[in-house]
Amino acid sequence: MKKVIRIGAGSAWWGDRIEPAALNAEKGRLDYLCFETMAEATISAAQVRARRDPTFPGYDTYLDERMKAVLPACMRHGTRIVSNQGWINPDGAAGRIACWLRTLGHRGVKVASVNGGLITDRVLELTETIMETGAPTATLAPSLISAEVYLGAEPIVEALRAGAQIVVTGRVADPSLFAAPMMHEFGWDALDHRRLGQGNGIGHLMECGAQVTGGYFSDPGFKDVPEPWNFGFPIAEVEADGSATLSKVEGTGGAVNLMTVKEQLLYEVHDPANYITPDVVIDFTTVRLEEVGPDRVRVTGISGKPRTPTLKVSISCAEGFIGEDMFFYAGPGALRRAKLAKRILEERFKIVGLQAEEVRIDFLGLNAIHGAATPADAPEPYEIAVRVAARTRTREEAVKVGREVDGMAVSGIAHTGKRVPHQDRTREVIGVWSSLVPRERIEPRVAYLES
């Protein structure tokens, strides 16, 4: 058993930068490189796209770029890869990775794919209640697009034990991607909630990548970090009990300090004593943080409680459309003109009979981001964008938003700045609901192939 393993982050979401992943692979001296590439609606968006576009392979659209960037160094250093880039087609992603391995001259490398989380065809029989509303999940039947279970670390551990060098999954809880290598290397039992609490806690700190190394953090004059254009992704040096030191490759920008770690520790957390993952219920309130060197924070003492008997299910539904557009005012009186423009749009929407569930007209520059929380005494800006959005049942209704903004060009008011529409101003709404499924009703499956 190794005394310390080094686990690096390769991405925190689909659109994340690729060069820090390559740097981690090259200079991180990693045992494992883990990629997290999904948001809540990733699976459903992939399902919708796959229906329309038969050429869409159903995995991370940046799979090629990411693998080309890290595979040579990972193969050279013996770094194993755990990734959720499989989206709705982990087998396809594994095949593609094997293809890249052969191209790079690496034959006989074992690649595993983890399936079993997609339960669209039986979600209504396996689940009962929508967590957010309390209504029966059966009410979602007419609009159902996709349903997936958040799997835990166990199938990844199974693949690693079977000798897979690369493991690619569909939906897996983000911390589990990082906890799996720890469970494998240190032989933790899947019911050892103390170690799994600490290990998944470290996974939680790692899964948003640069958010723990200085990203989503800088605030000039209050919280400054060096070279905020050159972040390194985090590396966890993990010991056999899960205690870990967080760091990053030397020479990168950003920072790993008590402030960045505290912010990320609570990111997307509700009750910090009961953070539910498929593997364990994490208790962050017992954590100990210590700065042990430049850009080095030691994290110990995170505890865990036994895992729940259920797994979370995300259920995606077609819920209509959003139409949106914006136009601009500047100079003295920008706000008074924006206010009249808002009134004109409200009247126009009545005239054209816009059927909307919700309409929102903001003044970007004044109140578009914080809305009702904008202070009453906020200063009047020099420039304002009037931004209008409406949520509708049909695309025909959503189109009316852009068409009425078009009308503001020659039938609007003085000094109206407007773009010629250069993109579709409507988009589909895929609503995401949550439910629970008994753990024993879900059977993850691991498949293997060799390059």
Added chain:
Amino acid sequence: MRVKLQHVAHARSGDKGNTANIAVIAYAPELYPCLKEQLTAERLKAFYKGAITGTVERYAIDRLAALNFVAHGALGGGVSRSLCLDNYGKALSAAILGFELDVPDRLKTFLKGMT
């Protein structure tokens, strides 16, 4: 002295469904008691006015000198349904930095960004 929260604490928000969490972390343990006493769940909800439509819960993590607020109904129905430009509510945590609170003069040295 009366100061804005931005001098006392830093903050980060995250999303889950239609619920946002807003973590508020004291810049120094010495400042945490003021924060804990004055920034209650009720006051945070009132500060955000209509931007938070549901209830707000507060969790104190004394070990981190931090408060975690869970704001239900803060994301316009959820990330994909929201009509807000910032549909993930990533900028939501910045608003609370304008909350004003009283800090004893003797703690002035712990405040950030006072020029």
